[in-house]
Amino acid sequence: MCSFVCWVYAKMASHAKQRLVVVGNGMAPGRALERLFETAPDAYDVTIFNAEPRVNYDRIMLSPVLSGDKSFEEIVIHGDAWYVKHGVALYKGAKVTKIDRAARTVTAEFVPSRSGQPSLQPPVTVVYDKLIVATGSNPIIIPVPGHDLPGVLSYRDLDDVEAMLLAARSRGNAVVIGGGLLGLEAAAGLQAQGMDVTVVHLMPTLMERQLDPAAGHLLQRAIEARGIKVMTRANTKSIAGKGRVEGVELDNGTRLPADLVVMAVGIRPNMQLAKEAGITVNRGIVVDATMRTSDPDIFALGECAEADGQVFGLVAPLYEMANTAAAQLVGDAAASFKSSATATKLKVTGINLYSAGDFAEAKDREEIVLRDATRGVYRRLVLKDNRIIGAVMYGDTSDGPWFFDLLKRGVDVADMRETLIFGQNYAGGIPLDPAAAIAALPDDAEICGCNGVCKGRITGAIAGLGLKSLDEVRAHTKASASCGSCTGLVEQLLKAQLGDAYNPAAVQPMCGCTDLGHDDVRRLIVAKELRTIPQLMQELEWKTSCGCAKCRPALNYYMICSWPGEYVDDSQSRFINERVHANIQKDGTYSVVPRMWGGQTSAKELRAIADIVDKYKIPTVKVTGGQRIDMLGVAKEDLPGVWADLSAAGMVSGHAYAKGLRTVKTCVGTDWCRFGTQDSTGLGVRLEKFMWGSWTPAKVKLAVSGCPRNCAEATCKDIGVICIESGYDIHFAGAAGLEIKGTELLGHVATEKETIEVIGALTQLYREQGRYLERIHKWAKRVGFDTIRQQIMEDGERRRILYDRFVFSQQFAQNDPWAERANGKDAHEFTPVADLTLREAAE
């Protein structure tokens, strides 16, 4: 007999708990399990199959990931630890292919990797007592010729976003087919990534399902104003390309070039699996008000389910389904699902749009419209029998939730008709301030549509748990934690309840240990001559006994910068990387990156590296993006040995871990290149030798290019030099990490000596003014580019003083930390304090 069946028997025999199996790990079942674990943590043994190779995340927030405003980590709803904690078995990348209702099992196959490698894992079959089908939707692909070419994508999951980001690197042309919510969010994201975007939409106006034509036109104007082209009444005829997409052809003969095509024309409930299992389906998987399908042990929820004759595509009703199913699973027979109206917001920064309910024109309906062209405001309410049944808002959407609340509660608005359209502040004729308006909302008014959080729950949590900040409200109630469009309202609630105690615009304190901001603390360190961290905490009345992981590293840096040569570094206030001078990796090993001055190396250095790699069996050697070599996977105990060998070959720490000088990239310059105008390599080496070892608020990267072709990419560095015939253009405030930003020109100088002086002075100014973890570009934006130019380029005296201070502090900074540790410094860091592994033998 095959082994899985034995396993099933074994499990059945030992099983007291009921087995709950979930197909699909999207937002709906994620919420259902949260509710289930809140009410009955031990009722079920849960197994989840997810065709996507990952944990549950906030699908709504894919657009901010696409536009670069958020990382995937920030939109994860349940991290791996959550599954472990609740004893949930999560099969990632496993697609359920069969439900056997007679045997009460589901079978899943592991999906091939994106590169097409078939999975080696055999299929898995598990037994269920209760089953939840939550397979979501499939994006609709219009079957025009060429729809299956590489480069034609849908917009549904993280894989789609990653593929779009990859394609966006070309900075080429993108065509988005579909001008609805998803299409426009995709277009805005791709445009933010530097693509040239055209939206092709079949209907006469954009988002016609949520907006009336007037609002649709306003929206189109706003989209076009950002440089996105919009073509309405445009029907796609075919997609062209040889081996890969090259263009889109429309009915009217127009040909649009395209390196990427995104189809966002709608979704279709994914019900194939349920249908094959003989469960009743219609537009979706048919469920009753308890979320049960035609098989009472099988529930369906989310976008795949059809309840009350409707299918849904927004999370609010899906979360209601989730709550109902969770309650039913723990025996609450009264729990039932009622569909209610939904509201939509477009999540494109700078465009405010809100729509709710039904706004088609009909005989028995009246409408109230407000247009204010100068403010770009449009509002339309549709009334039936004196009750709001639809609302569209463009420009100023602040009253959206209020109208939506009146709509859902079916309030008779006859008395406030005159002023209704002006919103809550004016309703009833008495202008209210915004806080009072929020205060006037009933407790059951919904504030956060995504998470279905009403006002009462938020105010209850603020009062009951003593919440003080937006982040705390997010952590405890989930309000404003998904799409974030209700953030303003939540802040108003905090303000209404806490009064002056809530002041989001006030100075941001360094951390919870103090009310002082970074700038105040820096000023006080100098003014009050605070010379140690304990002294500072005493004098400035820190609220904790010894700070926290946020303030201690910052204070340690401020001390180093303020008292060079005097302050004794506090290694226990350093992040691990700076404490042990190597980068910690996810498995607790370290990476080691020696300096290669200006990106140059030699046979001797390479030979030494090769020998070290062999000797310490280092698993990975990689050329970094910073023109040097990284050895990854070194055990902590081996670090001093590795360093000793590197030292012997003349190499020093590359500070790849430091809030300090990192690399100085160079190009080959006049040494070799036929276009080189100055000795860019030499200048880079001299700059690196001058500046290495310096501690700065955040990392500092430099580059020197020998001519404006800029092969060293100097114009996206913190500080960059472009050599030209007449001398050196010095640039600053570039970035190419979390943000991409070209540098600004600081000034032009004629000689290398002046270049070094300017860069030294600039770095010192940044060291003295930058807030901890603030890169040069952020600092420059805060204090003003011109202020910096004035102090460094125009005020020669000030430049000289700053330069001298930098040179002074460098004399204490340039000790190779690796050589020190190879010679025994901080030896305790690299060995266990005791080894009890042999203890058993001794007993």
Added chain:
Amino acid sequence: MSALDSPWIEVCPIDSIPLRGCRVVRTRHMQIALFRTASDEVFALDNRCPHKNGPLSEGIVHDRKVTCPLHNWVISLESGEATGADKGSTRSFPVRLDKGRVYLEASVATAP
């Protein structure tokens, strides 16, 4: 068996752990992180963060807490529980301090 009548095993002098710092003790099946706070208290935790097994021994120690170096969860040294809105816990072990020496229960040497 209560903590007091179990056999204790001497691990190290307290001074070999840095103030507001940590050292690791190797046992047969795990690593135990021995933390020393600013006020000379000593705590012992399994050296694995409840989040993704980050080495807590490498974190920054403040009050009776440590911040994990990998993703900044803050773990209570007393209970091993994550604090704030994060949920999870790591094992903690009894520690005895006597005349500047640190003791752990002998059973930890072989505990799974």
